[in-house]
Structure formats: structure tokens, C-alpha cells
Amino acid sequence: MKKQVLALAIAAVFLAACGKKEEPAPAPATPVAAAPAAPAAPAGPMLDDEKTLNIYNWPDYIPEGMIAAFEQEFGIKVNYNTFENNEALHAKLVAGNSGYDIVIPTAGFAKKQIDGGLYQPIDKSKIANYGNLDPDFMAKIAGVDPENKHLVPWAWGFTTVGINKQKVEKALGGMPMPENAWDLVFKPEYSSKLRSCGIAYLDSPSEILPVALHYVGKPAYSEDPADFKLAGEMLAKVRKDVRLFSSTMIDDIASGKACAFVGWSGDINIAADRVKEMGGKDEIVPLLPTGGGLVFIDTMAIPKDAKHVLNAHAFIDFYLRGSNGALMANEMNYPTGNKAALADIKDEIKGNATIFLSPEDTARLIPTGGFSNEIASTLNDTYNAFKRGK
Structure with a gap:
């Protein structure tokens, strides 16, 4: 809101009467009282000249x-x-x-x-x-x-594993869901079964590597290249089962391109709403991994x-x-x-x-953190090698 300045002009009006010389002059009229100043309009924020x-x-x-x-x-x-x-x-x-x-x-x-x-x-x-x-x-x-x-x-929100419940249950057959939802996308025993209906990963090193590091028992924001090597080896074992590296996760989930996905909690919920709006019957849910979701x-x-x-x-x-x-x-x-x-x-x-989230689920989340510039090349090299399958 543009800043406005209101000004009120105040005039004092005096009456002067001229009578006959022998008559006493009337007393001057009482000056007209000034109108009270209007309150200033609330000042909005200062703005740049270029709007x-x-x-x-x-x-x-x-x-x-x-x-x-x-x-x-x-x-x-x-x-x-x-x-x-x-x-x-x-x-x-x-x-x-x-x-x-x-x-x-x-x-x-x-x-x-x-x-x-x-x-x-x-x-x-x-x-x-x-x-x-x-x-x-x-x-x-x-x-x-x-x-x-x-x-x-x-x-x-948090980065987690989401699933299309009906498709995942069908792909697993009689195999029960794992206690740790990350097993679905990081453990060949499960990922090989979900390959048929599709696994999607967020196409982002800074989202995938922290959860991979955490999964193999290392700090999510490790600065040790040896830890990245271990995470890369784990990822390489499931690479053949990953169908998609997604930068449009909401659309990819809603259109059925994958049945299990590493994504953002809010995006998975948005995709679930879109499926319902389109009349779909499948249930899309973000899971709350006992192994920890990554806070962002x-x-x-x-x-x-x-x-x-x-x-x-x-x-x-x-x-x-x-x-x-x-x-x-x-x-x-x-x-x-x-x-x-x-x-x-x-x-x-x-x-x-x-x-x-409940206090219990919140306590399981991996706290927010970051990588230094020094480890950035290791982070990117590990992710790119995984993505290329080499």
C-alpha cells in the first residue's frame, strides 16, 4: 500500500466590524476553532520506485x-x-x-x-x-x-517414502510391508518386486544422499568421503529397479508413473488429492518411516x-x-x-x-542440516554415478 500523507489546511477567520465613531466598537468575534487534524492513514511498507x-x-x-x-x-x-x-x-x-x-x-x-x-x-x-x-x-x-x-x-515438511497402497500390495504379493519404509526403495529384497509398478526418486543429490547416508548408519550430512562411498554402494544395488528420477513428482505420482516414490510429504499429499479429484480409487500416502524422514x-x-x-x-x-x-x-x-x-x-x-506430525513421529525425523562446499563435489559425483548406473 502506497504511503499516503494527508494534510489539513487550517484558516483562522476574524470578524472586524466598523461602527460610527461615537459608538463603541463591538468586541471581536471569537476566532473559529480549528478542526481537529484527521488521523494519518496507516503507513504501509516502503516500496521501490520500480513497482x-x-x-x-x-x-x-x-x-x-x-x-x-x-x-x-x-x-x-x-x-x-x-x-x-x-x-x-x-x-x-x-x-x-x-x-x-x-x-x-x-x-x-x-x-x-x-x-x-x-x-x-x-x-x-x-x-x-x-x-x-x-x-x-x-x-x-x-x-x-x-x-x-x-x-x-x-x-x-519431510522427505519420505510414499506409496500407492493398492499397487504396492499387489507387487509385493504375500510379502508383508517392512517395518522401515526405506527398505522399499533401498533394499533389493523389496525394490526388485516394486520394479514392476515403478520406483521414482526425487532428482536431487541433496535430498537422496542424506537419507541414503542415514540408512547405511552414517551421519545424514556427513563430510567424510568414505561414508559417501558406502551410501553409493548401497544405492548401486537398487539402481536397476529405479524407473524414474523425477523433477515433477506430483504429476508423476498422480499419473501413475510409479507406485513407490522418494518425495516430499506435502507433494505426496497434493498428488493424493489430485487422484481423488480425477475419480481415482487408489490410495496415495506418505509413510512415516521408523528409520526417519528427512526434515526440510x-x-x-x-x-x-x-x-x-x-x-x-x-x-x-x-x-x-x-x-x-x-x-x-x-x-x-x-x-x-x-x-x-x-x-x-x-x-x-x-x-x-x-x-x-505427532511428537513421536517428529522425534524420528532427521534434523535439518547442510553440506559444506568442500564435500559438494563428492556429493554430486556419488549421486551422478548412481543415476548413470556406473
């Missing part, structure tokens, strides 16, 4: 109509583009002159971007709704962004070379309204770190144990 904002986000990751509502309220034209994974975003930032004012990195991946000076600090004084954020939630982000200087939460927290950040910094702060403040946080959870199936949103989140969303 433009460039946002770079993940696909299918914003409620319908939210951008249009922001544009209408603030008179800012939003150019909204998407990227497929953290690696694509990182390449854009490292190249410089990205052209974006807000990007949405995963907190763990953003660690090396912060260390590399690719983001500018957030000016919290320009974000009136910053206080809506849950301090305990912000403390988790502070592990990769000390003092929460650069990152503001967008949404969070996606965040808003302002690139160092952003051209519309004031507009970026205005959008962040807009997004942090409680009503918008609730809209994100209700429409996109992702929980929020916005405590002001909780009252407006639908009961069926709050009651979904794969969106708002």
Missing part, C-alpha cells in the same frame, strides 16, 4: 491467487518463475546477476550460500509480521543461519544482487500474515512455522498425521 518483484520458487508451491492478491494490494507486478531443485537455484546464484529479488532455498542447502555471501541480511524492522513466527521453529533454522539473519520460513525447511531469502529490496520485504511481510500462513497449509498440505496461522488452519489438515 516490480521477481520471485524464484519451487513448482506447485504457492496457493492459488496469492500473487494476484499481493499485486492488487501493493500495485507491484510480480514475475514468478520456478526451479526444479536446490542445485538449479544454486547454479543461478553462483553465476551472479540472477535477476531475482526473492528466492526459496531449503535451509540446509542455503548454509553454503550464506557462507558464500550470496544473500543479504533481512531487515526485520521492515517486516511488521515477523513476530508471527514461532521462536522455537526459528531456533531450528538458526542452526544453519545464525541469529536468523538471512532466512525467513516459507513452509516445511524451505525459506525466503534476498539475493545479494537483488534490485527491488524494499518490494521483497513487503512481500515477506505480506506472506507472514496469519491468514496467508493458514492458506498455505490448507491448500498446499504443508505445515507452517507461523503461529498466528494456527487458528485458521482446517481441522482436517491439523488432524492429518502426515502434515502435523
Whole structure:
């Protein structure tokens, strides 16, 4: 909302009467009282002269109509583009002159971007709704962004195994489901059976390697090349059973390209909704692995070379309204770190144990973390060798 300044002109009117010389002059009239000053209109956020904002986000990751509502309220034209994974975003930032004012990195991946000076600090004084954020939630982000200087939460969830229940049960035959859901995609005993209906992996080294490392008993964010070798050997054993490396997981699940998938919890729930909307009977569910799902927290950040910094702060403040946080959870199936949103989140969303996790399931999750620049080449080489089947 553009800043408005209201001014009230005040005039004092005096009456002067001229009588005959011998008559006493009448007393001067009482001055007209000045009208009380009108209250100033609430000051909106400061905006850049150029009414433009460039946002770079993940696909299918914003409620319908939210951008249009922001544009209408603030008179800012939003150019909204998407990227497929953290690696694509990182390449854009490292190249410089990205052209974006807000990007949405995963907190763990953003660690090396912060260390590399690719983001500018957030000016919290320009974000009136910053206080809506849950301090305990912000403390988790502070592990990769000390003092929460650069990152503001967008949404969070966990990377896990999802399944089409009917197809998986048919493919397994009489074989019972494993206690640890990661066995379905990491253990040949199971993956070989699911090969017939398809296994899909997210096409992202920073999503697959942490869960693979954890599965083989190593730290999810290890910095030891020997640990990556062990994870790579495990992945190589199931490579022949992986049908698809997906950058469009929602569409791939909903269209039946796979029956088991390593994906984001929210995307799996969105795909489940789409199947129902299309009249499908199969049940799509994200599982809660006893072996641990990988927590991710996606965040808003302002690139160092952003051209519309004031507009970026205005959008962040807009997004942090409680009503918008609730809209994100209700429409996109992702929980929020916005405590002001909780009252407006639908009961069926709050009651979904794969969106708002129980304390027991939360305790099983692999905490958010990140890899250093030093181990990045090992991370990518291990993943690429797995993907190529070599």
C-alpha cells in the first residue's frame, strides 16, 4: 500500500466590524476553532520506485491467487518463475546477476550460500509480521543461519517414502510391508518386486544422499568421503529397479508413473488429492518411516544482487500474515512455522498425521542440516554415478 500523507489546511477567520465613531466598537468575534487534524492513514511498507518483484520458487508451491492478491494490494507486478531443485537455484546464484529479488532455498542447502555471501541480511524492522513466527521453529533454522539473519520460513515438511497402497500390495504379493519404509526403495529384497509398478526418486543429490547416508548408519550430512562411498554402494544395488528420477513428482505420482516414490510429504499429499479429484480409487500416502524422514525447511531469502529490496520485504511481510500462513497449509498440505496461522488452519489438515506430525513421529525425523562446499563435489559425483548406473 502506497504511503499516503494527508494534510489539513487550517484558516483562522476574524470578524472586524466598523461602527460610527461615537459608538463603541463591538468586541471581536471569537476566532473559529480549528478542526481537529484527521488521523494519518496507516503507513504501509516502503516500496521501490520500480513497482516490480521477481520471485524464484519451487513448482506447485504457492496457493492459488496469492500473487494476484499481493499485486492488487501493493500495485507491484510480480514475475514468478520456478526451479526444479536446490542445485538449479544454486547454479543461478553462483553465476551472479540472477535477476531475482526473492528466492526459496531449503535451509540446509542455503548454509553454503550464506557462507558464500550470496544473500543479504533481512531487515526485520521492515517486516511488521515477523513476530508471527514461532521462536522455537526459528531456533531450528538458526542452526544453519545464525541469529536468523538471512532466512525467513516459507513452509516445511519431510522427505519420505510414499506409496500407492493398492499397487504396492499387489507387487509385493504375500510379502508383508517392512517395518522401515526405506527398505522399499533401498533394499533389493523389496525394490526388485516394486520394479514392476515403478520406483521414482526425487532428482536431487541433496535430498537422496542424506537419507541414503542415514540408512547405511552414517551421519545424514556427513563430510567424510568414505561414508559417501558406502551410501553409493548401497544405492548401486537398487539402481536397476529405479524407473524414474523425477523433477515433477506430483504429476508423476498422480499419473501413475510409479507406485513407490522418494518425495516430499506435502507433494505426496497434493498428488493424493489430485487422484481423488480425477475419480481415482487408489490410495496415495506418505509413510512415516521408523528409520526417519528427512526434515526440510524451505525459506525466503534476498539475493545479494537483488534490485527491488524494499518490494521483497513487503512481500515477506505480506506472506507472514496469519491468514496467508493458514492458506498455505490448507491448500498446499504443508505445515507452517507461523503461529498466528494456527487458528485458521482446517481441522482436517491439523488432524492429518502426515502434515502435523505427532511428537513421536517428529522425534524420528532427521534434523535439518547442510553440506559444506568442500564435500559438494563428492556429493554430486556419488549421486551422478548412481543415476548413470556406473
